[in-house]
Amino acid sequence: MRVDTTLMLSAFTSPFHVVHVGQSAVVLRSARKQASGDELLIISPERSGLMPGGVCLAHVDFHRVRADILSHNPPTGSVLLAGWSGQSAVWALVNLNLAARAIPAVSVLAHQRAVAAHTSSRATAGPLSPEPIRLKAPSIAQSALAANLGDEMLSVTIGAGPGTTPSGDDVIVGIFAGLHVFGLLNEVSILARQIVPFLPRTTLASRHYLKAAMQGRFGQHVHDLVDTLAGDGDPDLTVQRASQWGATSGVDLLVGLVSVLAASMNTRSVESAA
């Protein structure tokens, strides 16, 4: 059982409302009176990896807990976690903070090409498509780096696109990841300040991940993507793996990550030349 280091022990003894019971995650919202409405606990199985503010269980345990929540608590009810968490003997606290890393330029560019090839080969239009947001990603990333991401752009990005974490939000989480990887904390701070007023315009789950991203905390799948980029992994395989995360979220996030890394390198090379 792995637990995000930021999760308080009290999470396991406090009641929660069930928000969502899925195959890849169970999402609970704190029912404590003093809790903010956005306080979520994400329970995930090993194959999904640990999420910010979450607990990651062995496959068997996850499905036992999931079945328990489904059978004893209707989705709108509340659940106490003390019963099942007490059965897990081994805990590992995992720090999900994304540290600054060196990413080879050649890897970024190769991944940028692979992402572009992937998205163009699947380009569709309409309300179910993430493509319009993905196409805007380089421009959003450039603006984020220049600290001039305007309200107009944010209003059509935050909460935009398919999925329970809309594509626009996933792109922004990817951009935050890229800024943290390159240690651009001033840009992180400015982008966070710009985004906060727009958080009510998206879903509960997305707000959770966006807030974590502002603080530099990301799910293990994001860490894996960064590892691959840093290790000069096969770009097509990276995209393939990203595409297995949700219907569109993994690729949306990778698009944001790669866009901001590429934009940052371009910016810095221009500065160096100057």
Add this chain to the structure above:
Amino acid sequence: MNSPKTTVLSSRVLHHFYRDSVALMAIASATEKREGVIRVGAVMATPANRGILADSDMLPPDLNAESDDLVFVVRAESEDTATEALDAAEAGLTAVETSGAIEDQRPGTVDEGIHAALAGDRESPANLAAISIAGTYAPIVAERAIRNGLHILCFSDNVAVEDEVRLKKLAVAGGVLFMGPDCGTAIIDGIPLGFANVVKQGKVGMVAASGTGAQEVSRLLDLAGVGVSQLIGVGGRDLSADVGGIMTGFALDLLERDEGSEAIVVVSKPPSTDVATALISRLEGIASHGKPVVACFLGMDDADPDSVTPGVVVRGTLEGGAIATARLAGHELAVTDLDPIEPVPGRVLGLFTGGTLASEAKIILKRAGVDCEILDLGDDQYTAGRPHPMIDPEARADKIIEAGADSSVGIILLDVVLGHGASRDPATPVAEAVMVARSEAESVGRRLEFVASVCGTAADPQGIERQRTILRDAGVILAATNASAVRFVAAQQAGTHAS
């Protein structure tokens, strides 16, 4: 573009409704294919998504929904069609709520399955069957699949050797591969089957009668920048006297003709002497036609083409096989051994999950004259009634903790195998157990060291650097290859005895 005036737009709002996005998209896509349905939207009702719906002429004028509500919109040719589509979508989403999955229409028999697979996609029908059932029944299923022209990957073990010989002859006659039984690793046309690392595609063809042996060689080739064209597993018994290398011979025929394979490496645990002699002769024939060959036969003495075996490089370790193959492909694989540490009193215990990695360790330590106990925890005696330790690393963790209390043990050798099919995070249980075992040993004033290698690539799902970091943080001494880890241990033991 506006829709024709004859269409109707209907919607349904599902309040505070979260579903796995994959299921949501699948249901939306299925709804869009219904007769009479023109377009579907299924999005969270955020302000931005309302804007997108409006731009697509899909925003219901009286929509009453918040950001955490799911809105399902259908534009259809009639009101009835739209309502039926929305009812079906909502029912599908509710089914996902309780079961988490949409029921598939599954074949009821093996024959139905084979015929469904062959008929499913006429342009690109299935051409390979993976069999992972009780060994008693595997030959029946395999024979039906072979007779239908399918290649076989037989993961099942406990298949009688007589059945193996019969099925392999049948497969060769039908021009298909029978990879197995007990075949855990293959990469065919870039598609990994069973346990396989994510390696580059390239020009080295591999034939392997050993699972983790194939993984170690392929991942080291990848490290050297050399890709694999095909990795054909043949099952651990193929080079035994009973089976006589039937499938290895057929696989070599295929690779010899394969223009995508410019060099060949054969990987095996120690083969039967007669079979090895015949096979080396066959490999010499391939080499004489211009396709260089490496025979990586564990335990055999190294030999180069200009001496005993003209045209064939023979290597007795996986690392040696990988280095020689990389060189044939024009790449160098440099392995830097670890610096020695203070000698550690006590015997060497190997706790391996990979059978061939365990064999390689035994051979190197035996040659060095080191007294050791090497356990292959993937062997049947340890896996009865539980998953293979590459899938479930907890069983080995228990063994590591047990060893912490064994005062005769000074060094523990480990392998950590990554890739498709392996545990998502094999390093963490090892690291946790190492810390417990070391603490136990140190509590009685005993020193205990752990030495390991990670069989993986940068592109593996587990991320090799993340896994190595977990082990390193737990104080595990990490070598670049399994052979290098074993050499380090052998050198330590020599130092211990000298001191």
